Amino acid sequence: MEISCVALLVLLLSVHRCLVSAISDGLLPNGDFEKGPETSDLHGTKLMGKFSLPEWEISGFVEYIKSGQKQGDMLLVVPEGAFAIRLGNDASIKKKLRLTKGMYYSITFSAARTCAQAEKLNISVTPDFSILPIQTMYSSNGWDSYAWGFQAEFSDVNLVIHNTGLEDNPACGPLIDSVAIRTLDPPRRTNRNLLKNGDFEEGPYIFPSTSCGVLVPPNIENNHSPLPGWIIESxxxxxxxxxxxxxxPNGKRAIEIVGGRESAIAQIVRTNPGKLYALTFAIGDANNACQGSMMVEAFAGNKALKVPYNSKGKGGFKYAMLKFKATKTRTRVMFYSSYYHTRSDDTSSLCGPVIDDVRLLSVRHHH
Known part of the structure; x- marks a missing residue:
């Protein structure tokens, strides 16, 4: 009898814990859609019914796509595993999340275009939303991973990914796969660096199996960047x-400027007018066959510096320094790449210089 009592207690505790547990970092429950619908909930590829997709709530024309599936002569790209979902016209998927109010989070998900031209996705967590354009393909395998950041205004929220597009053919919407979350630890300035998150160690969840990085889209709201401290202002x-x-170059994370002058990253930092500062940073290549003459342009206050780097595409880096005198109490530090690059082994994949270990310190005047 005792055993069953203990078993029952364990069961009750686990049920209770399941109800109140906050979400943990990584893939969301059935975030990779590998747990499929019942056969009776599937009509061809179309999901039938609001709760036909395990752990999600669906709305509108949502399809369950198997790897290797074709549409006419087009092979549909399933980013990871054997299954993905496709959002038709005005269709969405929704999941309830239990979060810690006031904390910052980042959602990472993979998306692939199919036959629509101007793809846009509306991603939202109550009450915040953003429209992410996904028409630019950065990698040639047909899909990219994207990150989106937000601050939890409530503890119980709905995460919704919604295709706002209206195509003649509803089966032309984007494919979605691998939806994950990461709690962001707001970085602080230290006495070794006036910039926050200058080493880029704090950022969105990267799938361990994904070898193509995560895109951080342009920020409309810079206070909720999935890359804390930084603004993608391009x-x-x-x-x-x-x-x-x-x-x-340094630590476990870095950024790659994949869109030339159209990919700019910036941070506004507190400075003392009249004081001299030094901005140091690493520039290199990611060992991803991105070759050629690269150039990173760095800006701080009213000073600019062009740093050339000759890439063999095999992974190297060097350091550069920009000294400037602050003229205001707030100084914008910004980087972009002068040129566009594509990979030598795959000319339809955008790539570019890597930036890492960005430090800003005040320096004493030397006589």
Whole structure:
């Protein structure tokens, strides 16, 4: 009898814990859609019914796509595993999340275009939303991973990924796969660096199996960047890299400027007017066959510096320094790449210089 009592207690505790547990970092429950619908909930590829997709709630024309599936003569790209979902016209998937109010989070998900031209996705967590354009393909394998950051205003929220597009053919929407979350630890300035998150170690979740990094789209709301401290203030995304798959100059994470002058990353930092400062940073290549003459332009206050780097595409880096005198109490530090690059082994994949270990310190005047 005692055994069953204990078993019952364990069961009750686990049920209770399941109900109140906050979400943990990594793939969301059935975030990779590998747990499929019942056969009775599937009509061809179309999911039938609001709760036909395990752990999600669906709305509108949502399809369950198997790897290797074709549409006409087009092979549909399933980013990871054997299954993905496709969002038709005005269709969405929704999941309830239990978060810690006031904390910052980042959602990472993979998306692939199919036959629509101007793809846009509306990603939202109550009450915040952003429209992410996904028409630019950065990698040639047909899909990219994207990150989106937000601050939890409530503890119980809905995460919704919604295809706002209206195509003549509803089966032309984007494919979605691998939805994950990461709690962001707001970085602080230290006495070794006036910039926050200058080493880029704090950022969105990167799937351990994904070898193409995560795109951080342009920020409309810079206070909720999935890359804390930094503003992507440009038309194109930048790419967030991990040391498991790329050469990273320092630590485990770095950024790659994949869109030339259209990928700019900036941070506004407190400075004392009249004081002299030194901005140092690493520039290199990610060991991803991105070759040629690269150039990073760095800006701080009213000073600019062009740093050339000749890439063999095999993973190297060097350091550069920009000294400037602050003229205001707030100084903008910004980087972009002068040129566009594509990979030598795959000319339809955008790539570019890597930036890492960005430090800003005040320096004493030397007489």
């Amino acid at each position: 038309l194109k995304a930048i790419k967030y890299l991990d040391s498991k798959h790329f050469l990273v």
